[in-house]
Amino acid sequence: MNTTPPEELFIQSCGTDKKITDFLKDHVIDKKLITDEVVYQLEEGKLEGVYSDEMFFSNLVLSEHGFRFDMTTVTREKIYILDPDRKRGAIKKDFNGVSVFRYELAERKSTSRITGIMRLASSTVREHTMEGIAYGVYDLQLENSQLSWKEQQLLYRDMPADNDNYRPVAFDAKVRFHLENGKLRFEYIPKYYDFEPEKLTRKLSKDQYPAFVTKER
Incomplete structure (x- = not known):
């Protein structure tokens, strides 16, 4: 029976991995952004x-052979219907809440x-669209005190559309931590794709999201 603690086994078996977890320990975990x-x-x-949101990283x-950690977001997000003059009208979706x-x-x-995955563990957001959704995480790089990776969504998720409808979409993303x-x-x-569920194909959407920049204060 192997009684070596997991952390010691991890250190023995990993080189780059330990540099990444050290970066997470030193600069990311327990930070509020x-x-x-x-x-x-x-x-x-x-x-x-x-x-807008507040973000916390914890539980490393x-x-x-690996590691895990949690990202908690306290989200304030609302989607409004725009009138012909592009002024906000009724609220179509309210995604306020806490998600892990x-x-x-x-x-x-x-x-x-x-490599690995990212998935929703829990959420208080009503009618959220992340249940049963997973992202592949790959291309982790730690260079010049910057940690980055890419995320690719598996299959599709729902996006609010006209009237009370939803449509299938997919999100990929580039993620980067650095110190300033x-x-x-x-x-x-993020990159945002329209998804064809019958053919399991995707194409870049005409709608595109801006970059989200979260800062430690």
């Missing part, structure tokens, strides 16, 4: 979303690369 208000449009200008746990997302990653022996004047910065740059 704030995203200033971001405005975006959907359905070719028929809907307008307003988003090492295993024999879990990252689970490990080193692959075949390539010595770190000693303070943590988190950048989330």
